[in-house]
Amino acid sequence: MNLSVAMCTFNGEKYIAEQLESILQQTIAVDEIVVCDDGSTDATWEILERYKNQYPAVFRIFKNEKTLKVTKNFEKAINLCTKDIIFLCDQDDLWLPDKTQKIVEFFENNPDKSAVCHDLQLMKEGKILEYTNWYTLNFSPIELEEMSFSERLLFRGNVITGAGFAFRNFRTEIELDTLSSKFLHDRQLGLFFALENKLGAISESLSVYRLHENQQVGTNLKIREAKMEEFQEFRKSNPRLKINFYNSAMEYWAQNLKFVSQERINTLILSKLAEQKKKYFNSLPLFKRKLTQIIWWVNKRYYTQLKELL
Known part of the structure; x- marks a missing residue:
């Protein structure tokens, strides 16, 4: 070489x-x-x-x-x-x-x-x-x-x-x-x-x-302390908080990248969102599952932000 x-x-x-x-x-x-x-x-x-x-x-x-x-x-x-x-x-x-x-x-x-x-x-x-x-x-x-x-x-x-x-x-x-x-x-x-x-x-x-x-x-060493605290909080968080995290990640990385594949970034984040949504959905009582399905469907269909119901 x-x-x-x-x-x-x-x-x-x-x-x-x-x-x-x-x-x-x-x-x-x-x-x-x-x-x-x-x-x-x-x-x-x-x-x-x-x-x-x-x-x-x-x-x-x-x-x-x-x-x-x-x-x-x-x-x-x-x-x-x-x-x-x-x-x-x-x-x-x-x-x-x-x-x-x-x-x-x-x-x-x-x-x-x-x-x-x-x-x-x-x-x-x-x-x-x-x-x-x-x-x-x-x-x-x-x-x-x-x-x-x-x-x-x-x-x-x-x-x-x-x-x-x-x-x-x-x-x-x-x-x-x-x-x-x-x-x-x-x-x-x-x-x-x-x-x-x-x-x-x-x-x-x-x-x-x-x-x-x-x-x-x-x-500097202060970065390590902040990262450790951040990672520990993430590991302990429930699926609902992780959904919020990946939604924020999607917003942060929506930068219209050209050299780095924006499509691949979006696909990866969406897959993590889907994984946490499934965990969150399965943890809900039956009536909340139905309500959550309706909210997610409307958000996806009409791109609207509904008021927090759950």
């Missing part, structure tokens, strides 16, 4: 050389590093030119004529990649030495998967923290034994980070959505492959994610 790196930069002079060195020192060498700079005003471009001159067969660097911002800049970098496997890469993290080897082994051993994500060590002020990225998000791949990856991403929150994501080259140009700052390139790609049942996970940390005040996206 030949390997591409899709990196985007913007005023990253402080850490970018350290990141590039960690990529160049992999046990399995990458074949190309595609870098799209989004108008840096510091020394980032000069650093990139230095590496381009030192490794002309590996580096392909591009300076955007106008600002694209993160999602469209990564879209550009991905579309410029020419090799079999594409690694997403931020400008300020570190790759552990055997990252490419572990990713290549995963794809060789899992021909049915087109993408893979992995955990990340966390670094703050130069020190590796005791907990990892997925720990803060209250996620473990063990969860995927009980639910699909798409269910995890749709209903329990995103765990996909570009610093820990690689996928097989589409071999066709992609166009990512630019909906909001909360639905960036990595989240879109992760959900795309999850809905296709093509996303796998490596529980091991293969990169170091640097926490600092200038980064666009970060993580």
